[in-house]
Amino acid sequence: MMMSKIVRTISNISVLLVFIFGLYLVMHGHVTPGGGFQGGAVLASGAAMIIVAFGSYNVQKRLKEHHLSILESSGGLIFIGLAFGGLATIFFYNFLVGSPIFGHIPPSGPNPGDVWTGGVIPLMNIAVGLKVLAGLSAIVLVMALASSGIEVEE
Amino acid sequence: MRKTAAAISLGIVIAFLVAAAFLIHPFGYPPSAMDDYMIQNAQSETGTNNVVASVVFDYRGYDTLGEATILFTAVTGVVMLFRARKKGEK
Numbered sequence: 001m002m003m004s005k006i007v008r009t010i011s012n013i014s015v016l017l018v019f020i021f022g023l024y025l026v027m028h029g030h031v032t033p034g035g036g037f038q039g040g041a042v043l044a045s046g047a048a049m050i051i052v053a054f055g056s057y058n059v060q061k062r063l064k065e066h067h068l069s070i071l072e073s074s075g076g077l078i079f080i081g082l083a084f085g086g087l088a089t090i091f092f093y094n095f096l097v098g099s100p101i102f103g104h105i106p107p108s109g110p111n112p113g114d115v116w117t118g119g120v121i122p123l124m125n126i127a128v129g130l131k132v133l134a135g136l137s138a139i140v141l142v143m144a145l146a147s148s149g150i151e152v153e154e
Numbered sequence: 155m156r157k158t159a160a161a162i163s164l165g166i167v168i169a170f171l172v173a174a175a176f177l178i179h180p181f182g183y184p185p186s187a188m189d190d191y192m193i194q195n196a197q198s199e200t201g202t203n204n205v206v207a208s209v210v211f212d213y214r215g216y217d218t219l220g221e222a223t224i225l226f227t228a229v230t231g232v233v234m235l236f237r238a239r240k241k242g243e244k
Binding site for chain 2: 029030031032033035037065069072073076079080083091092094097098102103104105106107108109111113114117118119120121124125128131132135136138139142143145146
C-alpha cells in the first residue's frame with residue numbers, strides 16, 4: 001500500500017540525508033563515536049522509511065529478500081575473514097597497522113583525527129555495517145510483505 | 155531429600171552474593187590494570203583514536219563476533235517464520 005504523494009516526496013528527499021549520515025557513521029567509526037552497528041541501524045532505518053512510504057509491494061520488485069540475505073552473509077564472512085587474517089599472531093590480531101592500507105598511526109593523546117588509521121578496524125566496521133543494514137532491512141521487508149498478505153514465490 | 159539439597163545450594167548462592175556485595179572494590183577504583191593499559195596503548199597499538207572501537211573490534215573481537223552471530227540467527231529466524239509457502243506445502 002502506497003502512502004500519499006506528500007509522504008513519498010518528503011521521504012524521497014530525506015532518505016538521501018539519512019543514508020549520508022549512516023555512511024558517515026560507518027566510515028568514521030574508528031575516529032568519532034559510532035561504528036558499524038550504529039551506522040548500519042541508521043541505514044536500515046532509511047530503508048524502512050522507503051518501505052513504509054512506497055509500500056512493500058513496490059519495493060520488492062526492485063529489492064529481493066534473498067539479495068539482502070546474500071549481502072548479510074557476505075558481510076559476516078568478510079568480518080570473520082579479517083579476524084582470521086591476523087591468525088599468524090592471534091585471532092583478531094590487528095595485522096594492518098603500519099601497512100599501506102589504513103596504516104597511519106596517530107600520535108597518542110588528543111589529535112585532529114585521521115581517517116586513514118586503524119588498520120583492520122575500518123574494514124570490520126564496513127563489514128558489520130553491511131551486515132546490519134542487510135539484516136534489519138530483510139527483517140522489515142519480510143514482515144511488511146507478510147502483513148500486507150502478498151505471497152512471494154521463493 | 156531434594157528440599158534439603160535445594161536449601162543447601164540456595165544458601166551457598168546467597169552466601170556468594172553477600173560476600174561479593176561486601177568484597178567489591180570501592181566505587182571508581184580501577185579493579186585491574188586492564189583499562190589503564192587500553193587507555194595508554196590503544197592509539198599506538200591499533201591506530202584508532204576511538205578507544206571504544208579498538209576495544210570492540212580488536213581487544214574484545216570475540217564479543218563482536220557473538221553479537222554478529224546473534225543478529226544472523228535473529229534474521230534467519232524471522233525470515234524462516236515469515237517466508238512464503240510453496241504451493242501444496244502446509
